[in-house]
Amino acid sequence: MDDTARIDRFLKHALAGVAGPGAPPGLAAAVSHAVFPGGARIRPRLCVAVARACGADSSAAALAAAGAIELMHCASLAQDDLPCFDDAPTRRGQPSVHSLYGDRLAILAADALIVLAFNVLLRQSAGTAELRLGLLGLLAAATGMPRGIVSGQAWECERAASLSDYQREKTGALFAAATMAGALAAGSDPLAWQSVGDHLGEAYQVADDICDVIANPQELGKPAGRDAVLGRPNAVGHLGLPAARARLQQLVAQTLAAIPECPGATELRAIFRAVIEPLLAPRVARPAAA
């Protein structure tokens, strides 16, 4: 079974544990729709891949951390799509959660997914109590205040925000949690893996910003051009398109250079390249032919 299938199986099992009999049916449906069908599952795949590179193949703790991080990511998407934030009717080529279930259930689904993210780490029994607390600490640090995805989203409500602070918190924090949790689950030093996730997260966000400007909605599976409409910080808006492309190339190089020595470094670089390659598609990374 490949990593994406293992992650999806873990997520299905986690949802089945909370969205069964006794749960409000509307909330259960909204939560399921927020998680399935999934996107690329990049963050959890990174987490599992880093654990394997550090020598822990099929680590149950890494899989739980990966699942928790993806649940937190799905919560943030359901919330970001709300009318008062990005007002996005579609996500992953499907109706967004609020479009199908209304604003109230979209907000509550995000809450339920945040709690579930902590709960899947609490309930998984692999590793010591200290390991579980360490993984929970990484998850909390990547999601709340003063750093984390909630803070990143809140910078959108400020008149002035540093683009790199914003992108590091809104996107980088969860990527860094993924690489750090994978290392910790494998018994390695998580701090050695922070910059890998930071750089990759920022690269991913800059690529997303470029796509928002140049792509069309069919390619994206969500509306395009929203950052400009909504006045959101966007690398292209801040730097211009050529400098944003140069920044993307720089961040990709920094990501690959930051990978620490580890038993599976070669395989990990191949996986990273597979994640990074779409970011470097000709239209995103290089000026389009005239």
Added chain:
Amino acid sequence: MDDTARIDRFLKHALAGVAGPGAPPGLAAAVSHAVFPGGARIRPRLCVAVARACGADSSAAALAAAGAIELMHCASLAQDDLPCFDDAPTRRGQPSVHSLYGDRLAILAADALIVLAFNVLLRQSAGTAELRLGLLGLLAAATGMPRGIVSGQAWECERAASLSDYQREKTGALFAAATMAGALAAGSDPLAWQSVGDHLGEAYQVADDICDVIANPQELGKPAGRDAVLGRPNAVGHLGLPAARARLQQLVAQTLAAIPECPGATELRAIFRAVIEPLLAPRVARPAAA
């Protein structure tokens, strides 16, 4: 220092740790406004009182659990007051969070408080790792799906809901977490304290429902008559006023009868009576004079 002052000091310290330099200023202000000025702090006071009754005076773990539960409660209030839920312009006699800071920051403040609730238990160092995991597990079970305050709120989005299921989840779950966490922090069996919290939470909700029908907004510090306007489950609406009053009396008796034998049972009963007394104020518990 009395328990309320200790709890408020704990909450101030927890907020100072996340709402300082580096945090988005609007989010930091919204989070602070959601927690201060506080209400009666009933849930955290219960938690600390149960720990003391079980023999753990000044337990740092109980104080952290109490703080975490209050943070979760404050998150739920900020969210419940949103226009798409109760549309309440005031709370605790002040403007509600969204009235001052807008819907986006109210939603994000609730997220940040949920994460902070887990984080204060992760970062407190009292007790063993197993105790911290146990307290975190009680918090998660009381807030998410299939039982917990998020599920309770989601029953409001269903056409049909059992009043007692709704009240047990929306209000009882966090009261039960308070009594159970207090017992666990003191090394006692949390399960023996579950029904105390369940009954008290339901009593509190029935009293709140009666107040919603008979009180005026100045007395409540929030709008009155909202349940009927919004079609929310309400004990008076389901049972009628006389039967709702009888149910309140019954729940109060069940609460007092459920207190297990413990070193500080006498003092605890006095504290419970102080919490319960306002619920039994003549206008709420007995028919008003004609």
